[in-house]
Amino acid sequence: MQELGLxxxxxxxxxxxxxxxxxxxxxxxxxxxxxDWKEVFDFVVRTPAFGPASDDPDDKxxxxxxxxxxQYPPELREVCEEYARETEKLAxxxxxxxxxxxxxxxxxxxxxxxxxxxxxxxxxxxPCPVPHLALGVGHxxxxxxxxxxxxxxxxxxxxxxxxDGEWVRVKPTPDAYIINVGDIIQxxxxxxxxxxxHRVILNSERERFSIPFFFNPAHHLWVQPLEELTKGxxxxxxxxxxxxxxxxxxxxxxxKLGVENLQISHFKVSE
Ligand SMILES: O=C(O)CCC(=O)C(=O)O
Ligand SMILES: [Fe+2]
Numbered sequence: 001m002q003e004l005g006l007x008x009x010x011x012x013x014x015x016x017x018x019x020x021x022x023x024x025x026x027x028x029x030x031x032x033x034x035x036d037w038k039e040v041f042d043f044v045v046r047t048p049a050f051g052p053a054s055d056d057p058d059d060k061x062x063x064x065x066x067x068x069x070x071q072y073p074p075e076l077r078e079v080c081e082e083y084a085r086e087t088e089k090l091a092x093x094x095x096x097x098x099x100x101x102x103x104x105x106x107x108x109x110x111x112x113x114x115x116x117x118x119x120x121x122x123x124x125x126x127p128c129p130v131p132h133l134a135l136g137v138g139h140x141x142x143x144x145x146x147x148x149x150x151x152x153x154x155x156x157x158x159x160x161x162x163x164d165g166e167w168v169r170v171k172p173t174p175d176a177y178i179i180n181v182g183d184i185i186q187x188x189x190x191x192x193x194x195x196x197x198h199r200v201i202l203n204s205e206r207e208r209f210s211i212p213f214f215f216n217p218a219h220h221l222w223v224q225p226l227e228e229l230t231k232g233x234x235x236x237x238x239x240x241x242x243x244x245x246x247x248x249x250x251x252x253x254x255x256k257l258g259v260e261n262l263q264i265s266h267f268k269v270s271e
Contacts, residue, residue: 008072015068017042020053022250023119024068031138037202038125038136043067045084045118051219055247065117084120084213087148091118091215094146094179102189104228109145109188115218117246118144123210125156128202136200136208143249143264144216145188147180154208160197167199183264184217187237190225219243238267 017024027039044065053061069077092113096106125136136156151157151172158167170178186195200210217223224239248262 011070011072012039015041015070017068020063021065021068023065029137031135031140034135034138036137037128037134038123038200040124041122042119043069043080043084045088045120045213046116049117050115051117052243052247055244055251057241057244080120083211084118087120087213088116088118088215090177091146091148091213094148095215098146098181098185098189098193102192102226102229104226108226112217112221113145113215115220117216117219117243119214119216121212121214123200123208123212125200125202125208125210127205127207129204131202131204134202136202137198139197139199141195141197141263142180142182142212142214143184143246144182144214145184146182146215147178148213148215149178149180149210150212151178151210152208154203154206156200156203156208157210158199158201160199162194170198182214184223184242187223187240187264187267188226188229190229190233190236192229216246217242219246234269236269237264238269240264240267 012025015024017026023042023044025039025041029036029038029040044067047067049065050062051065053059053063092110095109095113099108100106123136128134128136139160149157153172153174155169155172157170157178159170160166161168180198181193181195183195185193200208202208219242221242222239223237223242223245225235225237245262245264
């Protein structure tokens, strides 16, 4: 978990992300237009990976998304790649179980992940002298299908309870993952599953590490409620293009924008 702490400033600079390719190191993410108290390192699980060159819906140009591996520690790349391969197997198993729970064949979702754009993130939250004035990650919902989250024993993740809007601590359990349903499963399942709102609070004494695996389908996919689940019922979402949706979101995550963050609720069909 401590890998991110092993990067020297020099390595961090060499593997820093830029506005075009979102993979690598950065420490200026904004969630909901507020800067998070954290540094991250992201890599894409399957290469080659492609994504839209811009968030303009008419721009069909694609760019290759490449990983930026630091030279030191030298074994980092191999360890990360092995972790990603194994976690992806678990993600497929979980998707299979979700599919069965919706009354669908176990492999119903597999095709969507053939050119997956899943990624892994190392989160490092340094101790914060004013923990009540900042957040490690501001409140948000994960935009992918599923998130498989590993965390250390420090704690800080909170989920919003729907019934009363209270933030509830997720106690770290040794050797256990936290599984978050993301927006895509919410849309596919026509709201049978709901993605969970969460945030990370800080700690004035201890740093914290977490590693989410974001299980994401192909960028060209149009996400919409599955036909089998909307028989006799109105689909609750209009189809949205995943790559363009993420490109728009990424733009607003990188810096403070004057616009409201894009959410799947923008594609909700009014009742
Ligand atoms: O660090 C955590 O526990 C959660 C991080 C998170 O929500 C995210 O990276 O999307
Ligand atoms: Fe999250």
